[in-house]
Amino acid sequence: MSTIITRRTMLVGGGSLMLAGCDRIASAPQVRNVLSLGEKATRSAQRWLVSDRQALAPEFTRADLSPVFRVNGSVRPEGESYNQHVVSRFADWQLVVDGLVTRPLRLSLNDLRTAPSRTQITRNDCVEGWSAIGEWTGVPLGLLLRQAGLLTHARYIVFHCADTYQGKPYYESIDLVDAFHPQTILAHSLNRVPLSVGHGAPLRLRVERQLGYKQAKYVMRIHAVDSLSGLYGGKGGYWEDNHDYQWYAGI
Ligand SMILES: Nc1nc2c(c(=O)[nH]1)N[C@H]1C(S)=C(S)[C@@H](COP(=O)(O)O)O[C@H]1N2
Ligand SMILES: [Mo]
Numbered sequence: 001m002s003t004i005i006t007r008r009t010m011l012v013g014g015g016s017l018m019l020a021g022c023d024r025i026a027s028a029p030q031v032r033n034v035l036s037l038g039e040k041a042t043r044s045a046q047r048w049l050v051s052d053r054q055a056l057a058p059e060f061t062r063a064d065l066s067p068v069f070r071v072n073g074s075v076r077p078e079g080e081s082y083n084q085h086v087v088s089r090f091a092d093w094q095l096v097v098d099g100l101v102t103r104p105l106r107l108s109l110n111d112l113r114t115a116p117s118r119t120q121i122t123r124n125d126c127v128e129g130w131s132a133i134g135e136w137t138g139v140p141l142g143l144l145l146r147q148a149g150l151l152t153h154a155r156y157i158v159f160h161c162a163d164t165y166q167g168k169p170y171y172e173s174i175d176l177v178d179a180f181h182p183q184t185i186l187a188h189s190l191n192r193v194p195l196s197v198g199h200g201a202p203l204r205l206r207v208e209r210q211l212g213y214k215q216a217k218y219v220m221r222i223h224a225v226d227s228l229s230g231l232y233g234g235k236g237g238y239w240e241d242n243h244d245y246q247w248y249a250g251i
Contacts, residue, residue, distance in 0.1 A: 138187035
């Protein structure tokens with residue numbers, strides 16, 4: 001199985017970051033469990049299962065960029081603390097990475113802007129019936145998670161946001177396959193300029209194999225957990241808890 005993952009990595013032409021990310025997936029206990037389910041499954045079914053989740057979302061060219069990238073959902077978090085960050089241009093803002101990790105992190109925006117980055121031109125598909133193509137730049141999430149050192153019982157990554165939407169805290173979560181997917185980044189820029197407040201300043205998730213509502217804006221805290229049941233409504237996200245949306249919003 002690891003041969004297949006390595007081959008795919010080479011096919012998509014990634015650098016060492018991607019390779020490391022994929023190795024990490026292959027060795028994650030959750031993935032090993034899925035793979036060992038294959039006692040009954042055929043080998044080709046297992047291959048399909050893994051390669052389907054690893055596949056890349058389509059990427060576009062600058063000629064395809066949407067002239068206007070719509071802002072949706074929250075347009076600006078309420079509250080004095082976020083407002084202060086806007087006023088000081090996020091100079092004292094810090095991203096927290098904690099939960100089931102060996103080395104919790106606190107990272108400034110400058111730390112994130114100067115970290116190794118990936119740029120990708122992708123399409124945001126919103127369930128409300130619109131799409132927009134934008135160029136996102138940010139830090140691969142897998143890189144941060146390796147730096148923090150996930151504990152072996154971590155299964156999900158939760159993104160806590162600065163905003164509430166219709167009175168409820170916005171949050172989202174993904175599994176480790178998506179967390180270490182090469183196109184999963186914490187974006188600090190859209191179309192080569194720092195994120196506007198409307199688009200989620202100072203940092204937002206891009207998890208390109210999923211629909212728009214998973215793309216958490218205003219990410220303040222990244223939290224590794226072994227279960228989603230203890231958080232808010234227990235279904236892993238704002239839309240899942242409050243509007244019965246699917247937790248896995250694959251496209
Ligand atoms: N924190 C937060 N993240 C969010 C939302 C939101 O309201 N709050 N809206 C979601 C939805 S439904 C979509 S389609 C995208 C829209 O991102 P944009 O506003 O940058 O276009 O962000 C998603 N992430
Ligand atoms: Mo959306």
